[in-house]
Amino acid sequence: MSSHNTVSFSEARRVAVFGGTHGNEMSGVTLVNLWVKNGAEIQRKGVETKPFITNPKAVEKCSRYVDTDLNRAFTPENLSAPGGDDLPYEVQRAQEINRLFGPKGSPEAYDVIFDLHNTTSNMGCTLILESSKDHFNLQMMNYIKKAIAPASCPVLLNEHPLLKYSTSRSVAKHPVGLEVGPQPQGVLRSNIFEAMRVILKHALDFIELFNEGMEFPPCTVDVFRVSERVDYPRDANGNIIAMVHPNLQDCDWEPLNPGDPMFQTFDGKTIHYEGAGTVYPTFINEAAYYEKQQAFVTTRRETLVASAIRKA
């Protein structure tokens, strides 16, 4: 461990909790609606925590999105696009959210945004990190992991130049994704709902402690860094011709070695993983990713070092 310097951050005074970025991911929709009615649970001393439904039309339809995926919509092009009402619904929403909680990249942006998601994949409680150099977020994730031990919450780092995408939460200085599964779209499972609630509670506790002046010493955080997207085998017409193999199904975060079964064709043949080395797949068989040409994403394990942090 070699961080010599303590990194200072200003107090995290403005925090938002986003639900319904995908309208059929029910834990976040339900929690945020609850907290909009009565937000006592998410308030902390010195912090203004705002619960917010990002995609109300999609929530009303109980669909992932109306025109386009909101969680891919926060690109610079979209955020500055003219056209007002003619723009796709989610692009309009992105601009509105950027006005309310950003502008993205500016000093006025919210300090922290938690974006609540569910997945049909067996990912447990996953924390999603967008930058390996965000020491504040790394310390938060270390705090959460320790708080819920021996239960675990894997940290997914998506810093891949091509696969990284422009999320709702990216408007904030410190974006944090909470991805909890497995849960079918449109379904509310009480165990998944409670798990997400607990993770968020610890995250807010961390912010409160930080704001009160607690110094967090240097630490390491084990992460899974996104490496590669793997699509389903398809025929010439783009139709899927194989399913995630029963040996791989539900095995998020477990090692996939060269030669291991990966897909099973509809007539029962096995297709093996032929990568160069061991990878750790995740987002295995996520419903929403069939149309994004992704059966799973591979990751590699890495240990990140977080500097000590304290408030400025």
Next chain:
Amino acid sequence: RAKVVHLSRLSRVAVCGGTHGNELSGVYLVRELQKTEKPLEEEDELVSVLVVLSNPRAVQQCRRYTETDLNRCFTHATLNGPESDKTPYEITRSRELNSLLGPKGSPEAVDLICDLHNTTANMGLCLIAYSDHDWICLHIFRYLQANIPVRYIHFDFPPKEAYSLESVGKHGFAIEIGPQPHGVVRSNIYTTMKAGVQHVMDWVRFFNSGTIFEGGSVEVYTMVKNIDYPRDSETHSITAAIHPQLQDQDFCLLHPNDPLFQTFSGETLRYKGKEPLYPFFINECAYYEKGIALSLARRKCVKMPPIQVKTELEHQENEWEFASEEDE
């Protein structure tokens, strides 16, 4: 000894998938069956098989339905109602399917419809039918049971009011498998459905070739009632989730006072019924909008006579049999 009941040959069988466009096991199985030429027929053609993608538009969009639930459009009233350019797609489609596989209630209807479905509920493999004394359905069930774990669910509706696709055939049932999220295909679930359909077709061939199927008895779950989520009186939004002790416990007997729901503030709401019943369709995604958190069934034993296919001579002599079978 029970007298053997003679029933008509099952000459025409339909296997339908994609009645709900996001229930993918059936969608992919139908696609596979349509690829291979005559995959389910023997060369001596004991049976002719139609493989049908019921709701192509919904399949294309990977949604349950586009305007209205196709699998509620097969009552006599809906099938025979008026047509206009405002008629929802699924009602137009139900009438097309009725022409193709029916007409419902007529001698031209296919002999057997097998409609493929998935559920987000932890129900395993189930056959769902409108009758608890259709010997074809019950014998198929018993044959399946000898090969794979399966349950039989009975919805006690008279034919005219039966609203789902399988009611179009002279005999019919849905094959329902869960748990699977909608929009996902899980290999183990697909494999089970494929095996199930194969066993059904094997039985049909054995039956048509003259095999006597011995009498016996089977357990049947008859649907009694549904329970909705507790809801906010103003917004109608749900205010509780299925209790963690009930989640995934389909077909585990629910006793009076057992936990049903857990409110978002952590309170437990309990089953207030007087009779212990068997829950199923616990937390099925598509039923939130239908006001169903779970369904409840009574279990009973049903005795079935031995059955055998009618010979050609018997068939000709007893053409009126069709009408009297309908009346039962």
